[in-house]
Amino acid sequence: MIKFKEKLSGRIFFALALSSISVLALITVFIVVKGAPMLGAVGGLSWDPEYGEFGIIPMVIGTLAVTLGAAVIGVPVGICCAIFLAEFAPLKMRNIFRPAIQLLAGIPSVVYGFWGLMFIVPFIRDHLGGAGLSILAGSVVLAIMILPTIISISEVALLSLPPHYKTGSLALGLTHWQTIYHLMLPAAKSGIMAAVILGIGRAVGETMAVILVLGNAVAIPDSILSSVRTLTTSIGIEMGYAEGMHQEALFATGIVLFVMIMIINSLAQYVVRKK
Amino acid sequence: MNKISIERLNFFYKDKQVIRDLSLEIEANKILSVFGPSNSGITTFLRSLNRLYDLVPEARMEGLILLDGKDIHAKDVSLTELRRRVGMVFDVPTPLPLSIFDNVAYGPRLGGVKSRAKLMETVEEALRMAALWDEVQNRLDIPAMSLSGGQQQRLCVARVLALKPEVVLLDRPCSGLDPISTAKIEESLCELKKRFTIVIAPHNVQQAGRISDRAAFMLSGELVEEDSAQMIFSNPKNSRTNDYITGRFG
Ligand SMILES: Nc1ncnc2c1ncn2[C@@H]1O[C@H](COP(=O)(O)OP(=O)(O)OP(=O)(O)O)[C@@H](O)[C@H]1O
Ligand SMILES: [Mg+2]
Numbered sequence: 001m002i003k004f005k006e007k008l009s010g011r012i013f014f015a016l017a018l019s020s021i022s023v024l025a026l027i028t029v030f031i032v033v034k035g036a037p038m039l040g041a042v043g044g045l046s047w048d049p050e051y052g053e054f055g056i057i058p059m060v061i062g063t064l065a066v067t068l069g070a071a072v073i074g075v076p077v078g079i080c081c082a083i084f085l086a087e088f089a090p091l092k093m094r095n096i097f098r099p100a101i102q103l104l105a106g107i108p109s110v111v112y113g114f115w116g117l118m119f120i121v122p123f124i125r126d127h128l129g130g131a132g133l134s135i136l137a138g139s140v141v142l143a144i145m146i147l148p149t150i151i152s153i154s155e156v157a158l159l160s161l162p163p164h165y166k167t168g169s170l171a172l173g174l175t176h177w178q179t180i181y182h183l184m185l186p187a188a189k190s191g192i193m194a195a196v197i198l199g200i201g202r203a204v205g206e207t208m209a210v211i212l213v214l215g216n217a218v219a220i221p222d223s224i225l226s227s228v229r230t231l232t233t234s235i236g237i238e239m240g241y242a243e244g245m246h247q248e249a250l251f252a253t254g255i256v257l258f259v260m261i262m263i264i265n266s267l268a269q270y271v272v273r274k275k
Numbered sequence: 276m277n278k279i280s281i282e283r284l285n286f287f288y289k290d291k292q293v294i295r296d297l298s299l300e301i302e303a304n305k306i307l308s309v310f311g312p313s314n315s316g317i318t319t320f321l322r323s324l325n326r327l328y329d330l331v332p333e334a335r336m337e338g339l340i341l342l343d344g345k346d347i348h349a350k351d352v353s354l355t356e357l358r359r360r361v362g363m364v365f366d367v368p369t370p371l372p373l374s375i376f377d378n379v380a381y382g383p384r385l386g387g388v389k390s391r392a393k394l395m396e397t398v399e400e401a402l403r404m405a406a407l408w409d410e411v412q413n414r415l416d417i418p419a420m421s422l423s424g425g426q427q428q429r430l431c432v433a434r435v436l437a438l439k440p441e442v443v444l445l446d447r448p449c450s451g452l453d454p455i456s457t458a459k460i461e462e463s464l465c466e467l468k469k470r471f472t473i474v475i476a477p478h479n480v481q482q483a484g485r486i487s488d489r490a491a492f493m494l495s496g497e498l499v500e501e502d503s504a505q506m507i508f509s510n511p512k513n514s515r516t517n518d519y520i521t522g523r524f525g
Binding site: 178 | 325327330354355356357358359362363365367369371372373381382385386431434435438
């Protein structure tokens with residue numbers, strides 16, 4: 001009887017696992033089938049569906065620009081926060097900060113976008129010029145959104161180092177900062193890299209937060225104050241009404257995005273394993 | 276003047292007293308063994324001499340520790356300098372995640388030695404003193420973690436010696452080592468005392484007998500007696516010391 005139960009529950013779990021995997025596979029196949037016919041046609045510089053132009057290069061550049069901006073702002077801040085929490089924050093402060101950061105990760109992304117629209121965009125417009133709807137605005141909003149990922153994973157990487165690294169280094173007369181900089185950060189390198197890559201992956205795939213603050217102009221940007229459109233926002237804006245080739249081009253956009261995120265995530269896996 | 280003078284040292288973790296009223300003079304260029312049963316506070320005592328317990332928030336110390344006549348808790352004492360002058364080897368090997376060379380060069384390099392040649396010289400000298408040079412001279416750039424436990428421990432000794440300290444604290448440097456590595460370390464210690472003052476928590480009473488000039492017996496945080504090693508191990512004044520070294524308790 002017991003043996004039967006064991007077998008049965010094993011089967012049930014297997015079936016559940018299989019079904020979730022097959023849903024994933026189905027989605028992938030669906031996107032590929034729908035997008036594949038247009039995949040060859042999306043390499044151009046100009047996107048104008050009404051006139052049959054389906055180049056997504058401006059969106060690729062937009063995505064890269066906004067993501068890079070988010071990384072430039074978010075990564076140093078995130079790593080510094082992680083160092084502070086792991087090494088300097090008193091226990092009480094840590095116990096307040098940690099759940100607060102988790103909470104930050106739970107805020108719906110449209111709220112970040114809305115906040116960016118209310119505060120970041122006008123700030124840029126008033127102080128730096130332009131419309132405010134810009135790469136810079138998108139980068140700031142995304143940087144804040146990826147902070148929780150970067151902070152929590154880097155912090156774990158630092159805290160899981162053997163304690164004797166630190167004691168040993170301090171016993172050799174190094175200062176706390178020297179120990180962090182020359183020993184702990186290099187030793188936690190792979191974990192921190194993974195944190196950064198996962199954060200970037202999140203930024204690449206984000207739609208709602210940036211749709212509100214980028215201005216969504218389809219053009220190759222000439223400064224960080226230019227309005228751009230990302231791959232995700234392009235799909236988000238047009239999928240609702242697109243038909244025919246236009247729709248297929250959006251699916252092809254999806255394939256490109258999918259591949260980009262797959263590459264980023266496998267990079268993260270690779271970095272963690274290499275350790 | 277003695278190298279280190281300790282006056283009425285009391286040590287607490289939170290409310291728990293770990294060292295009671297300990298006063299002790301440590302002579303320069305001698306090997307002092309501090310021995311006793313487990314949980315006597317020996318590690319705590321050693322770590323208090325270079326203020327490593329500063330890392331433990333709930334630790335508290337009373338009393339006076341003088342290094343060359345100067346209070347190590349004085350405001351103008353630099354912790355960095357203190358820990359370079361009073362080096363420490365821990366009771367488990369603690370190699371850093373670096374190459375053999377960098378483990379030894381780490382302290383001097385960050386202490387300001389920049390020239391590669393000078394570093395190389397320091398590293399070689401330190402590894403020779405720790406009786407490890409012959410075994411590793413051809414593979415200085417492999418990770419220290421790939422050495423055997425005994426080699427790692429000697430590397431940790433070398434790492435401390437490379438700082439050119441004045442006092443070397445060794446907390447059971449031979450626990451977990453085979454007799455040959457142990458013999459090597461003991462041999463180098465007798466050589467090293469010409470240049471350094473050594474305070475060691477020995478592996479056992481026999482080891483204390485083999486290597487020490489002076490010996491101190493600690494029990495439950497109290498210093499029971501301190502004397503020349505010869506006296507302690509042949510003719511201790513205190514009966515508790517006698518009981519311990521003859522193996523009647525502990
Ligand atoms: N970081 C710490 N926090 C709280 N209590 C501690 C800490 N370190 C040591 N103690 C306590 O201090 C007492 C003495 O410990 P210590 O390590 O100095 O003993 P020891 O003589 O070195 O023992 P052993 O021979 O086992 O190494 C122990 O009861 C231990 O529980
Ligand atoms: Mg101990």
